[in-house]
Amino acid sequence: MANVLEDVGRRTLTELDYVGSLNIQLWSTLRAMKSALPLVGNRYRWQATVRQMLQIGYDAMPMVSLMAICTGFILAMQGASELRRFGALHYVIDLVAVGFTRELGPLLTAIAVSGRSGSAFAAEIGTMKVTEELDSLRVMALEPIEFVLAPKYLAALISVPCLTIISTSFGIVAGGLFMFFSTRLAPFLYFRYVLESIALRDVITGLIKSLAFATIIAHVGCLEGFRVHGGPDSVGRSTTTAVVKSTFLVIVADAVFTAIFYFTVRP
Amino acid sequence: MPIISIRELVVEYDGRRVLDGLNLDIEPGETMVLLGGSGSGKSTLLRQIIGLERPKSGSVIVKGCDISRCSSAELKKIRHSIGVAFQSAALFNSLSVEDNVALPLREHTRLAPSIIDLMVWMKLAVVGLADFGKLLPQELSGGMKKRGAVARALALDPEILVLDEPSAGLDPIVAAELDELILLLKQAFHMTVIVVTHEMQSAFQIADRIAMLHKGIFTSVGTKDEIKASQDPRVRHFLDRVPEDLANAAAVAAHFEKYLHSQETYQ
Numbered sequence: 001m002a003n004v005l006e007d008v009g010r011r012t013l014t015e016l017d018y019v020g021s022l023n024i025q026l027w028s029t030l031r032a033m034k035s036a037l038p039l040v041g042n043r044y045r046w047q048a049t050v051r052q053m054l055q056i057g058y059d060a061m062p063m064v065s066l067m068a069i070c071t072g073f074i075l076a077m078q079g080a081s082e083l084r085r086f087g088a089l090h091y092v093i094d095l096v097a098v099g100f101t102r103e104l105g106p107l108l109t110a111i112a113v114s115g116r117s118g119s120a121f122a123a124e125i126g127t128m129k130v131t132e133e134l135d136s137l138r139v140m141a142l143e144p145i146e147f148v149l150a151p152k153y154l155a156a157l158i159s160v161p162c163l164t165i166i167s168t169s170f171g172i173v174a175g176g177l178f179m180f181f182s183t184r185l186a187p188f189l190y191f192r193y194v195l196e197s198i199a200l201r202d203v204i205t206g207l208i209k210s211l212a213f214a215t216i217i218a219h220v221g222c223l224e225g226f227r228v229h230g231g232p233d234s235v236g237r238s239t240t241t242a243v244v245k246s247t248f249l250v251i252v253a254d255a256v257f258t259a260i261f262y263f264t265v266r267p
Numbered sequence: 268m269p270i271i272s273i274r275e276l277v278v279e280y281d282g283r284r285v286l287d288g289l290n291l292d293i294e295p296g297e298t299m300v301l302l303g304g305s306g307s308g309k310s311t312l313l314r315q316i317i318g319l320e321r322p323k324s325g326s327v328i329v330k331g332c333d334i335s336r337c338s339s340a341e342l343k344k345i346r347h348s349i350g351v352a353f354q355s356a357a358l359f360n361s362l363s364v365e366d367n368v369a370l371p372l373r374e375h376t377r378l379a380p381s382i383i384d385l386m387v388w389m390k391l392a393v394v395g396l397a398d399f400g401k402l403l404p405q406e407l408s409g410g411m412k413k414r415g416a417v418a419r420a421l422a423l424d425p426e427i428l429v430l431d432e433p434s435a436g437l438d439p440i441v442a443a444e445l446d447e448l449i450l451l452l453k454q455a456f457h458m459t460v461i462v463v464t465h466e467m468q469s470a471f472q473i474a475d476r477i478a479m480l481h482k483g484i485f486t487s488v489g490t491k492d493e494i495k496a497s498q499d500p501r502v503r504h505f506l507d508r509v510p511e512d513l514a515n516a517a518a519v520a521a522h523f524e525k526y527l528h529s530q531e532t533y534q
Contacts, residue, residue: 131355138319140370
């Protein structure tokens with residue numbers, strides 16, 4: 001029994017230490033973010049930010065779009081198979097539009113970015129640590145948080161909401177295609193119904209979620225990279241851990257945000 | 268007045284003492300070689316000197332400032348006057364060799380890009396890499412990478428140049444070329460050079476003074492001739508390449524006795 005309690009206590013402390021490290025890292029990054037901004041910051045940092053934006057956003061667009069199209073079809077088909085029985089097929093439009101804007105757009109994007117970029121952050125920073133590149137930054141009086149993390153975080157904050165908008169749009173388009181082929185509903189009418197069913201608050205809550213997901217993915221990925229100890233095998237482990245932890249935290253954060261918006265934002 | 272002064276330095280990792288009360292003064296303009304076998308603590312000492320780690324107790328005073336207790340602004344100022352070439356070279360793999368050398372100049376000076384280009388070319392020319400600036404680090408040989416790291420360490424014309432195992436893993440000719448380069452740099456720039464190595468030939472070629480480390484303590488500090496003439500058995504073992512007894516016969520016997528005893532009890 002004592003061993004179990006000891007184990008629970010140790011695990012709790014480890015998790016608290018992890019959350020504390022994430023918060024310290026987030027605070028340090030926010031303080032260093034100015035250097036990554038255009039015009040007021042360091043131009044090399046902004047160039048690094050743009051490169052990161054292309055990697056996180058532009059390179060992920062085909063994958064995110066395809067995932068959104070598939071999910072849009074799945075959601076529309078599954079919804080239609082049930083709603084058809086009640087003669088409420090037109091509610092598929094609401095289901096797809098609201099579901100994607102509030103929930104599936106941000107979540108699908110976050111899962112895709114977590115798998116692609118969260119793991120890449122951990123691998124890149126972990127390799128830099130193993131090869132003493134982070135140490136060489138420090139001895140050149142350059143802070144790794146400012147030099148490495150700030151551009152990645154700023155790029156994620158810009159790219160993930162943009163990807164979320166793209167993902168949501170493709171999901172809704174997929175729903176429209178399904179409605180066209182199954183009920184011959186004209187695309188023009190479909191988009192008019194979509195606009196009627198979505199409120200501005202749905203768009204805003206979706207984008208707030210995407211900003212939170214971007215923060216989780218960037219910081220978990222980078223923290224796992226900074227925590228690498230030892231050799232290349234440790235880099236591999238940190239990459240896997242980054243994806244697992246960031247995906248888990250994204251889903252937890254999604255549940256928390258959904259609950260907050262459900263109870264606080266009234267239609 | 269010494270440019271670097273180490274006083275009663277103690278470093279521990281997880282309760283294991285790695286450096287045990289070291290004292291050493293390094294005078295301006297001298298080449299100090301930290302010589303010792305694997306695991307003697309020389310790289311740990313080097314990380315203390317360049318302020319990458321904090322000691323358990325004691326101090327490392329660089330240019331009159333205790334590097335483990337000074338403010339971040341003071342530490343930044345000190346780091347501008349130290350150039351470090353790591354054992355693994357630690358060049359940034361995503362940047363070309365010339366961008367690696369240009370990095371500290373771009374970050375810490377307001378020089379025009381054309382002047383930076385000229386300075387980068389000069390630093391690369393000093394180490395014999397003037398024609399290889401456009402290449403990526405992974406396209407260079409081991410010796411070229413180390414010379415590239417030296418060029419980057421020289422970028423800000425530091426007062427102190429620190430080289431971690433410059434000739435490790437290199438063939439004798441390339442290692443001798445690097446030794447020549449260190450002598451040339453000292454002659455040309457009158458800088459204080461600290462070299463960590465376990466290569467005796469190299470140490471006796473470049474050193475003004477040698478500090479011999481053995482299991483975390485200095486066994487001998489002196490000029491090349493003093494070290495060569497030392498009668499300290501630990502120094503003699505290292506210089507005469509006498510292998511240590513890796514297997515402790517008493518411990519092996521005790522282990523087997525314990526094993527046999529446990530087998531008897533089991534039967």
